[in-house]
Amino acid sequence: MSIKKQPKYEKIADELRKRILNGGYDVDQAMPDEINLAEEFEVSRMTMKRALEILVLEGIIYRQRGQGTFILPSNFSQGRINVLNKESQGLTKLLGERAVKSEVLQFEVRFPEKEVARHLMIEQTDPVYEIRRVRYVEGEAYVIEHTFMPSSLITGLTTAILDQSIYRYIQEELGYTITSSHKMIRADKPNEWDQKYLGNLETDPVIEVEQVVFLGNGKPFEYSFSRHRYDKFVFTSVHIGR
Amino acid sequence: MSIKKQPKYEKIADELRKRILNGGYDVDQAMPDEINLAEEFEVSRMTMKRALEILVLEGIIYRQRGQGTFILPSNFSQGRINVLNKESQGLTKLLGERAVKSEVLQFEVRFPEKEVARHLMIEQTDPVYEIRRVRYVEGEAYVIEHTFMPSSLITGLTTAILDQSIYRYIQEELGYTITSSHKMIRADKPNEWDQKYLGNLETDPVIEVEQVVFLGNGKPFEYSFSRHRYDKFVFTSVHIGR
DNA sequence: CAGTGGTCTAGACCACGGA
């Protein structure tokens, strides 16, 4: 449904990813070399390299000079919601079929503290929305979000929107693209809010994600603290190289 | 001191990173465009793109078609040790000047459980080292590591090495290169070991990192669980695009 | 030595944003 023009290297990466996950290549031996793949997809070698590089960064394959390209057996199992380093979509999209509901605890406009203004790259005289929501997955509380957004940028927010997905509103109604995010992940002891709304015991830790999210025009539009139930989430991350 | 051949795009990225951090470019306006930069560094436009792409992925700059390349004000402050998504070096290197010491709690060779063998991509009949260490930074306990390594791959380990840095041994003595890692980060309640060795209270959470680390030849050599004091670490991660 | 992936080039063409 996405009408977006997708570059060749992305289409190829998608196709190869599908093949690999469906067992289209033998795990025990090298995949076809990049020259053959380039011929098959009728692209230049550089473009094929770029497609393969995506899969390398996703941790799906590894490549070795003089040897070939090999599939990396997928590690790690589940049980918790897996928040990949490569996504910044927000819960609603992350879960797909599972029902996500929100309860709005706070929704107001005010002047930001210095720290908030700094992260949003605005002046302290530019008003921001301050929002607190509890997010429920299939009726169970999973996350408390505490979010700041510049009201001049994200206009027309209503509680009706907050009940659903802010991200969808920003992308579909306001027409912005969301391109990048900077996250800090840490653990913390539960505070009163966590205990009250996440149903946490005094001894249940929370995972807090402090995040700045950017639009395609380079402007930060969200500065938020999300406190997750420790038994429901895990954060994965792949690092390559040097 | 590194005798390694460094590609042009890395050298350029290093130089630009230095300039940006030293205030060499005005934050309020676009950096020189890629054509001019390519001329300055006497490389092709593609190579300059690649250098700039590194900085984009590091979250230092952002680029916009039709607009230019801009510096992204560095967000986030400190107080805890910052474990970047882009590193897999191990504590010793991460800290540099700060004194890191280890206390070896366990060091033996045995046959691995099924899960361990699976993550290390070996048979259950291939023996592994099982190692538990407490890592101290300036005399204070920061992390408990529980590590498995194939003994056929990482040969000649001794307690003397474990007292220092395993990674240094692998790279400098065994001559391997460490290229990538897959991490899962989660929070947990402290167990007996955490409370005993990290000096944690019953209510202090820990951050557990489950990790598989790979050598340049694609072989996993480490499967480990590191439990960090929640008040000493933070994990950062930058996500770009699409 | 042959076969692989890694780097780099010079240039074409496209897409987007602002004047």
Place this chain on the structure above:
DNA sequence: CCGTGGTCTAGACCACTGC
């Protein structure tokens, strides 16, 4: 329209691995 970054090419040359 111009100036920016994004995609893609065809090919050269290099570096590493294993035979």
